[in-house]
Amino acid sequence: MKVLVPVKRVIDYNVKVRVKADQSGVDLANVKMSMNPFDEIAVEQAIRLKEAGTADEVVVVSIGVKQSQETLRTAMAMGADRALLVVAADNVETDIEPLAVAKILAKVVEEEQPGVVLCGKQAIDNDMNATGQMLSALLGWSQGTFASELELKDDAAIVSREVDGGLQTIKVSLPSVITVDLRLNEPRYASLPNIMKAKKKPLEEKTAADYGIDPTPRLEVLSTAEPAERAAGIIVGSVDELVSKLKEAGAV
Template sequence: MKILVPVKRVVDYNVRVRVRADGSGIETGNVKMSMNPFDEIALEEAVRLKEKGIATEVLAVSIGVPQTRDTLRTALAMGADRALLVALPQDADQDLEPLCVARILAKIVDSEKVDLVIAGKQAIDNDMNATGQMLAAALGWGQGTYASAVDVAEGTVLVTREVDGGLQTLRLKIPAVITTDLRLNQPRYVALPAIMKAKKKTIEEMPLEVLGIDITPRLEVLKTVEPPARQAGVKVHSVDELLSKLKNEAGVL
């Protein structure tokens, strides 16, 4: 079984995001970048399936500028067998929309004869939470989203997911697309020897033009602004005063 894991280069989750002065987006210059945390979970699950002897190959795929190679190096250090970069121009200054990403991944899935796609449920930069679903639709495969447990058997995969009423278990026929939730696993710590070995591995590269996918944005970001500063709380001395403030000041009653 061959597993494909899409990984995305995002602003590190420990970094305080700053909006550009002109409001055109967030500042990424001289900012620490890392692999999307949900993608780390997806990759960890794929590597575990390989360690169990269920998967034969784990392919990490990313779409981005040349600096995205660093993210793929991390994927190799975590245990991916191969890494593929769909290269965007160096001056590319746009976040590809989920539909474009899904179409690119669908082409790679077909050419690589992939059996299972495990992806993070969303990226922490745009929180779209749509690529996995769109990819499943493009491929015509079954999908299990927000997976908190994955059990692969002969020709099928059981996906447990949290819903409002408790837990829901889906049985999918392979090939399938799975998106991962935080509760699925804890990604492993990457040791220095694994990082050094990953630096010597080859990262395959594919120009975007080869795939013939139009990445022209269909959405236009008009402006990006900082969230309003949180106001200090106040202490109330009675229930009546609390109700009055909720009704007259907060407007929630």
């Protein structure tokens, strides 16, 4: 069975994001970029499935700018077998919207015919949490979202997923789209020998036009602003004073 894993290039989670002075967007100049952490978990899970003999091949795909090659090489250094880069933007500040990504991925799935698609549940830059669900709808496949445990058995996937009330375990038929959550696993670090080997692994490059998809954004960002600074707290001397302060603030 083949496992397909979409990965996204995002600002590294350790970097403090800064807004441009003209509020036109986020400043990406000289900013460290890395693989979306949720996608990294998906890559790790796919590799574990291969190591367990459940999967035969792990293919990673990224949709965005040419610089996403670095992200794909990282995934191959972790253990993915090959990669596909779909160039859908020239400007690193252009964020491809979830529907366009899902449409391109649907075309990739038609070509690759994987048994399962493992996605991160969301990207940490836009927090859309929509691509996996949209892909499932476009393909007409079953889906399991927010997976904290995953087991592939016969022609089905058993997914333990996080919901508001705790954990829910579902069984979905394959092929399926599974989106993964933080608690699924701990991604491995790519060793230096594997980083060198990744440079020789096949990385195919295509464009959105090759799939007949127009990735032009449908949303326009009018302005971007830093979140409001949190107001300082105050110390109260009694419960009565606390209640009084809360009433004044309109919290009670």
